[in-house]
Amino acid sequence: MNIDGRPYRTIFPDADGISVQVIDQTRLPFAFEVKRLATLDDAAVAIRTMIVRGAPLIGVTAAYGLALAMREDPSTEGIARACATLAATRPTAINLRWALDRVSANLRQIEPHERFGRAFAEAGRIAEEDVASCRAIGAHGGQLIANLHKAKGRPITVLTHCNAGWLATVDWGTALAPIYDAHGNGVPVHVLVDETRPRNQGAALTAFELNGHGVPHTVIADNAGGHLMQHGKVDLCIVGSDRTTAEGDVCNKIGTYLKALAARDTGVPFYAALPFSTIDWTLRDGVAEIPIEERDAREVTHLTGRTQDGGFATVEVVSPGSPVANPAFDVTPSRLVTGIITERGVCEASAEGLLGLYPERRRAA
Ligand code: MRU
Numbered sequence: 001m002n003i004d005g006r007p008y009r010t011i012f013p014d015a016d017g018i019s020v021q022v023i024d025q026t027r028l029p030f031a032f033e034v035k036r037l038a039t040l041d042d043a044a045v046a047i048r049t050m051i052v053r054g055a056p057l058i059g060v061t062a063a064y065g066l067a068l069a070m071r072e073d074p075s076t077e078g079i080a081r082a083c084a085t086l087a088a089t090r091p092t093a094i095n096l097r098w099a100l101d102r103v104s105a106n107l108r109q110i111e112p113h114e115r116f117g118r119a120f121a122e123a124g125r126i127a128e129e130d131v132a133s134c135r136a137i138g139a140h141g142g143q144l145i146a147n148l149h150k151a152k153g154r155p156i157t158v159l160t161h162c163n164a165g166w167l168a169t170v171d172w173g174t175a176l177a178p179i180y181d182a183h184g185n186g187v188p189v190h191v192l193v194d195e196t197r198p199r200n201q202g203a204a205l206t207a208f209e210l211n212g213h214g215v216p217h218t219v220i221a222d223n224a225g226g227h228l229m230q231h232g233k234v235d236l237c238i239v240g241s242d243r244t245t246a247e248g249d250v251c252n253k254i255g256t257y258l259k260a261l262a263a264r265d266t267g268v269p270f271y272a273a274l275p276f277s278t279i280d281w282t283l284r285d286g287v288a289e290i291p292i293e294e295r296d297a298r299e300v301t302h303l304t305g306r307t308q309d310g311g312f313a314t315v316e317v318v319s320p321g322s323p324v325a326n327p328a329f330d331v332t333p334s335r336l337v338t339g340i341i342t343e344r345g346v347c348e349a350s351a352e353g354l355l356g357l358y359p360e361r362r363r364a365a
Pocket of ligand 1: 053054055056161162163164165168169173174175201239240241242252253328
């Protein structure tokens with residue numbers, strides 16, 4: 001996708017062939033900086049501190065992190081150690097474990113001296129596949145928006161939560177890919193962007209992306225969505241997912257569930273857009289089984305932003321001494337999800353729906 005007319009990806013190999021570059025998302029939207037990751041530790045820190053974030057991008061970064069680890073220690077124990085380090089960085093997004101399983105299975109079949117090259121190439125393949133998947137999600141979801149536009153005969157307003165755009169993937173995004181597709185095809189679309197407390201991925205990242213690509217949008221406070229749905233101001237909700245169960249329960253950024261409840265009450269269709277790598281086929285009941293990351297209380301108690309003189313400042317916003325809880329994700333049960341948009345098409349949020357798109361999993365089950 002574009003920033004000021006220039007195409008970018010969130011992660012790409014450095015010209016030296018032994019490291020990768022990532023966009024530092026902790027600096028957006030006020031500063032655009034690229035960071036070089038050269039070691040396992042660089043990759044683990046980038047994921048843990050959210051220099052990179054978003055389920056598919058975390059997966060690709062972890063794959064590159066395992067490759068970088070192979071330069072330091074290509075032994076079989078080195079593979080296990082690197083996987084353990086990377087897997088511990090963020091527990092909810094399943095793409096991370098999926099990518100580590102895929103690359104490590106590959107590495108165990110070859111000699112240690114071949115492992116860095118193989119892992120680096122495999123991480124590159126995962127990145128390319130992610131771009132293709134997101135592009136296909138965009139085409140399928142874009143058709144949904146185009147159909148709605150045809151039926152209603154007016155611009156379509158889509159509400160989204162968190163950042164599930166190209167910054168959360170390698171390119172295109174998941175929830176935003178249908179919006180980019182529709183916009184690119186001349187379908188008039190307006191995006192309502194939830195600010196997404198506590199880290200404000202909507203206000204900082206989704207708004208930045210949509211600005212950069214010229215897509216009309218309005219940032220709203222997280223609590224405004226239900227009201228806007230009641231007043232007919234939302235045609236459709238599309239969110240991403242960090243893990244989706246085999247039964248179609250959708251885990252996504254905290255606050256998503258409340259939007260799904262409001263959407264159900266007001267008759268607004270609610271879709272989740274996600275690639276194959278986000279489906280955890282081993283889980284059925286998302287509320288009971290998906291581990292929810294609990295993050296630092298400081299994300300709730302403090303806010304960082306730009307000051308009038310162009311500097312950055314962090315300020316405290318919670319009564320000092322009050323205890324704080326900060327669960328980072330929630331689960332929307334499949335009964336509240338109108339459909340799941342994947343790279344293979346749109347399906348019902350159910351085991352049958354998902355198996356219809358991925359029949360090879362029926363044989364594996
Ligand atoms: O904590 P984050 O910023 O990594 O959370 C990201 C989200 O919840 C996205 O909506 C999710 O990864 C959707 S898929 C692009």
